[in-house]
Amino acid sequence: MKLIISILLFIFAFIYITLRIYEYHKNLCKLNYDYPFQDPTLPIDIRLDNLMSLLTPEEKINMLWMDGATSDGELPNLAVPRLNIRGYSWIGQGYVYRSASNGCNINCYSPVIDGNVSVLPQGTGIASTWNKNLIFQSGIMISDESMAIHYNYKNKSVDYKTGASSVINIARDPRWGRVPETYGECPILTGEIAVAFNKGIMGYAKLEDTQLEYGIYKVIPVMRHFIDYDGPDNGRFSFNAIISDADLRITYLPVWKKLIDEKAIVGIMSAISAVNGIPSAVNKYLLNDVLRNEWNFTGYVISKVIVFFFNELHC
Incomplete structure (x- = not known):
């Protein structure tokens, strides 16, 4: 009996001391924060x-801006030295971009930047497998290698836990130079593949799961380009897609809604093109009325990097 009491007292004492040490270090760390936003607690x-x-x-505007390419091809925003905020590449052209069923798989892949990594076929090649489980496993592979690159990358302004990913626009015009990046002309097939691919990248243990394996995102793929971006290639910066509401609902929107319904999307990139005369980056109907209010999308939306250079082409 005395032995049991001694063991219990030891356990209680150990827990008490551990908690006190934790509180001490937490308060000590707080003393080193200049501003509340720096305090992770x-x-x-x-x-x-x-x-x-x-x-x-x-400063807010500059933090949304990419301050030109660095020597390693990344595009960090401007830093805020007075608040000790460094430049950060919030949408890198990283491995997620280079190998996530992208048209730049071979041309953009760089062993200098990414190290030795696996490279997948272009979007049409992936779609041709008709194999959701294989595509899901491919997404897991990409996220594993992206995490490894992220934690071993020499330039810590680059976050390889996010990046521009699959082009899920519906292929409608063969003159468009990015058709090979897409999953083809079928909204149903594109939706099934996009969900499988994203779930593998994001951190789902199984394709049929509805909750992340560890409750946090592993890697976040930013899907492109909301909503229509498949005009003639020599006019993509001024292309104005004229789409009826029926075609919009039947052809272009279902893929995005499926991703949202199946919790397989967090980041969205708007298109360069306009839809029915309104530039995609400022299209209130698509970005607010449909995406936010109708579908209750709670993720984030970014514009195409160069969209603001070409806004005048839509005017």
Whole structure:
């Protein structure tokens, strides 16, 4: 009996001391934070509110901007030295981009940047397998290698846990130079493949799962390009897609809705092109009315990198 009591007292003492040490170090670390947004123990809303209150309008704009290509091909935004915020490539042309069923698989793949990694076929090649489980496993492979690159990459302004990924536009015009990047002309096939591929990349243990394996995203693929981007190749910067509401609902929107319904999408890139006369990057009907209000999408939307250079072409 005395032995049991001694063991219990030892356990309680150990737990108590451990908790006190933890509290001490937590409070000690807090003393080193200059601003609340730097404190990881605070709720995210409080940290974001604090950060937004500290940034000037110019700094907020600069943090959304890519400050030109670096020597390794990445595009970090501008840093904010006074708040100790470094430049960050929030949508890198990383391995997710180079190998996620992209048209640049071979041309953009760089062993100098990415190291020795696996390269997949282009989108049409992946779609030709008609094998969702194989595509799901391919996504897992990409996320595993992306994580390895991320934690061993020399330039820590680059986040290989996210990146531009699959082109899920529906192929309608063979003159478009990016048709090989797509999964073809069928919205149903494209949706099935996109869900399988994304779930593998994002961290689902099984294709049929509805919850992430560890409750957090492994790698986030940014899907392209919302919503129509398949005009003639020599006019993609000024292309205006005239789409009826019926065609929009039957052909172009189902793929995106399926990804949202199956919790297989977090990031979306808007297209360069316009839809019915309105540039995709500022299309209130598609981005707000449909995506946010009708479908309840809670992820993030970014514009195509060079879209603002070509806005005047839609005017």
